[in-house]
Amino acid sequence: MAAPMYLSEALFTSEAIAQPNVSQTGSAIHIPASSGKHGKIGAGNIAFKLNKQQTEGHVGITESELPVGFLGAPPHYHKTFDEICRVTQGELTILVGKELYQVKAGDWHLRPRGIVHSFWNTGTEPAKFIELYAPGGHEAYMNALADLFKDNQRPQEGALDKLAQVYDIHFDWSRLKEIMDTHKVRL
Numbered sequence: 001m002a003a004p005m006y007l008s009e010a011l012f013t014s015e016a017i018a019q020p021n022v023s024q025t026g027s028a029i030h031i032p033a034s035s036g037k038h039g040k041i042g043a044g045n046i047a048f049k050l051n052k053q054q055t056e057g058h059v060g061i062t063e064s065e066l067p068v069g070f071l072g073a074p075p076h077y078h079k080t081f082d083e084i085c086r087v088t089q090g091e092l093t094i095l096v097g098k099e100l101y102q103v104k105a106g107d108w109h110l111r112p113r114g115i116v117h118s119f120w121n122t123g124t125e126p127a128k129f130i131e132l133y134a135p136g137g138h139e140a141y142m143n144a145l146a147d148l149f150k151d152n153q154r155p156q157e158g159a160l161d162k163l164a165q166v167y168d169i170h171f172d173w174s175r176l177k178e179i180m181d182t183h184k185v186r187l
Contacts, residue, residue, distance in 0.1 A: 029054060036063075039146030042187055043070045046146055052136025060139030062131045066092070066121045071185045074160075075118040075175040078168050082134050083111040085119070090127035093183065094119040116172045120185040141167035 029050070037048045043066070050061040066072050075095070085094065091104040096117045103109045111117040121127045133139055144163055148155040164171060180186060 037143070037146075039143075040149045040152075041142070041146050042149065043067050044072065046142060048139060048143060049130075050136075051139050055136055057135050057137070060133040060136035062133075062139055062142055064129055064131060066127045066129075068121050068123060068126065069185055070121055071180065071187050072119040072121070074187070075116050075172040075179060076164075077116045077170050077172070078113050078138070079170070080113060080135075080168050081138055082113050083117075083138070084132040084134065085109045085111070085129050086132075087127060087129045089129075090121065090125045091123040092119050092127050092129060093122055095179070116175065118175075118179060120179070120183055122183055122185060138167070141169060 031049050039046050039048075041064075045065045047063045049063055050059065052058070052060050064072075072092070085092070085103065086108050087103050087105050089105050091102060092109075094101045094103050094109050094111065094117065096111055097115050101109055111119075141163060144167070145155075145160075148159055148163075161171070163169065
């Protein structure tokens with residue numbers, strides 16, 4: 001029987017995520033509340049919990065916090081995976097296609113592949129939420145994105161589009177201004 005594995009930041013380095021043949025499966029994994037690689041994406045915080053190498057490719061999981069008045073992601077879609085969100089504190093407004101959903105603490109929401117989606121916090125407190133990416137792999141994009149925001153930096157022009165080409169992100173930049181103006185949110 002394999003010994004239990006404790007999560008370490010080493011599992012979420014760019015090198016570990018980039019090595020698809022590295023198997024971290026077959027052992028129980030305990031993830032203490034404050035463990036995992038932590039980063040920032042824009043004004044939000046993110047903690048990486050499980051990656052596809054640990055789940056035989058089935059799922060990647062992150063935990064995030066988004067301040068009031070901020071957009072979590074520009075409008076975009078994916079061809080190869082779904083995003084599942086569970087809000088644990090506050091609320092998020094989630095756009096899928098042309099439908100808006102108010103997702104409150106305790107609620108779950110599926111953003112299916114192939115449909116433009118975005119989300120933001122216009123509530124009264126920071127929103128905390130868990131994201132599941134199925135199948136796994138999107139956590140590698142989130143990790144690379146967090147690297148662009150290290151030391152309070154902002155991504156260079158074109159950097160998001162370069163990452164998008166690698167990680168199945170298809171931005172719909174034409175909808176960004178309307179969302180920001182209508183819902184009074186910023187990136």
